[in-house]
Amino acid sequence: MPKNYDVIIIGGGAAGLMAASVCAKRGKETLLLEANKNLGKKILISGGGRCNFTNLFATHENFLSQNPHFFKSALKRYSPYEFLDLVESYGIEYVEKAEGQLFCKNSAREIVNMLESECKKYNAEIILNCSAQQIRKEGDSFFISTATGEFEAKNLILATGGLPIAQIGGNDYGLKIAKEFGMSITSVEPALVPYKLSESLLKKTSLLSGVALPVRIFNDKISFDEDLLFTHRGLSGPAILQISLYWNAGESVTIDFLPNMTIDNLISYRRSHPKRSIDTFLKNHLPKKFVEYWCKRETLSLTDNLADYSNELLNKVISDLKGFQFTPSGTEGYRKAEVMRGGVSTEELSSKTLESKKVKGLYFIGEVVDVTGQLGGFNFQWAWASAHAAGQSII
Template identity: 75%
Template sequence: MNSKVYDVLIIGGGAAGLMAASVCAKRGKTTLLLEGNKAFGKKILISGGGRCNFTNLFATHENYQSENQHFFKSALKRYSPYDFLDLVEKYKIEYVEKKAGQLFCKQSARSIVEMLVSECEKSGSELVLNTKVLSVGKLDDLFQVQTASEEFQARNLIVATGGLPIAQIGGNDFGLGLAREFKLATTEVDPALVPFKLKDSLLKKTSALSGVSLPVRIFNERISFDEDLLFTHKGLSGPAILQISLYWNVGESVTIDFLPTENSDDLISYKKSHPKRSIDTFLKSRLPKKFVEYWCQRECLSLVKKLADYSNDELIASIEALKNFSVNPAASEGYRKAEVMRGGVSTDEISSKTMEAKSVKGLYFIGEVVDVTGQLGGFNFQWAWASAHAAGQSII
């Protein structure tokens, strides 16, 4: 057994873990971080196509999903996107703003990992790679953390182990299991921000569209998104699908509006101006050619029939079909393709101000392992930074 007793031991060297280590050490706490992989921040490195969408300037509580829609407000308010951006600018990391406040590294996500590691090392954190935690116990006021080579002791334990997505870079349920060992409740977990698989009957008809992308409005009874949709050889993907997947349960349908900026009146007006043209001419000026060919075949729309030969009611029905296409996905593509895990350690068990377990003094859960999941667009990284900051600042 290592005879040293640390003020804080952190399990997990991803976004939340590294952030927590730097915050704790800056406050003078002796801090040890254990990471099972050969490198820190593997999820950071692969995110955003290797450029890491590290925050969103417009992040608010409305961008998050949890059984308790108030839980995350405190941490997000106390550590804003601009707080993290100050750190990025301090390190002179070049970044670009893409859609709707999404900030990406201009060069490589590696600069974010290097920045976090540097912050830890400068403040005196001990960072250890290739060290998987086998078990955790608590004796009196000390946590006993067992690895393959030795046992460590700490007065406080921060669990930043992430979730189940992408097992090949270390995704697992260790944090959930640890919570249950300490008698803490967990919510049901599912893959989120994940592509959909289509049922074979529909997939046979859409397979020719693989690679076609188009802007849509996608919605269900709970929420709506205006984003791009991508047809794949397995089903549907793209930002629109990833977004709605956070609010989707197996067995439910979603509705797609393939003409989000048009309505039936536009087609009626077009008919008046161009009575001799066909309906596919109207559609091809607004939608990808391949998709229009698929849709006309699906709806048995004539490519030679003139618009003047359609009644207004027929044209309205055609547009409404495009604007209210209901899909019942067969399944998601699972944790292998999911960007995050929905669900986790129940927020009923954790203080929203400190991230500390209410029933276990000194035990903290941060980041993805907690039942807080953000939408696509940098919101999950912002939750990692904010929850880590809340925990790090509260440790006595």
């Protein structure tokens, strides 16, 4: 006879660990199964190894889903400050970066250790190197077959993550299970991911590999003020990762390389420095290497004085820099994506509990659900909040 639990959680990442600790704290007989030999692999590599574990300013506006209201309930009932209270209770030092982004001061390992400690404190059982080979439901119970044996529970929480970074275990397992139980899946795509450029454009921009600069990037859906990084394959940096969440193949994107400048700034500079060249002005606001590339691209004279430029020509220079439009040839894919956009349809789940509307006792939390956050700690906050919502509802 398989051992019986109140709840089994599949996936020992951020959402799974959080769910296990919440369930166990409520006195539920809890089992966590993790296919890898270690817990929290994605936590460990996130934020350059320091884990951007939440964002103090997280609101529903920082998330994308086919149902823009679905995630409001869970996020409201478990705020960034509640997770921060947990972090502080363990004495974990952290630093705040731009826009409320909280990172571990020392190592992401502290977050994994904290969550594992919470599980152990309340007697949640954890089995590593244990893949769920088959899942079936008979009557009111779920049966999970593994190489270690078979386990039974009245409730099953899928916290299996998504497709990004296969080398640390990223896969579509949770999506497959949802389909097996007759649930619908929205289309999935890599998100928070670098862009690739067409060969013709890449030939010109590859010389800028390693150059970073602040920009405003936008499309017809949204705008971000972030840093952009030129790479040998295309474009990356926070600006690109952010806009990629709101981009579909074939769509164009626009970059403003001078987000804080106007034509009036250039005309005023010409008035004060009529004998200086256009590149001198631009180098005051942009990296030297980028200015050299841009002047060559636009065939701007480096010897003419600004006094020789008409207002019309100066306006074109500024307009071109503030409205550089391009169409990415694609993305770097799941290998480089931070998250998966799309997933288990929110139409299939209760927004309050994350339980399937079709299958009693079956829950989906974290990245596997069609809820994706912007860059900056928002996806971890969704992991904590969705796990808390599910964990609190287990009977």
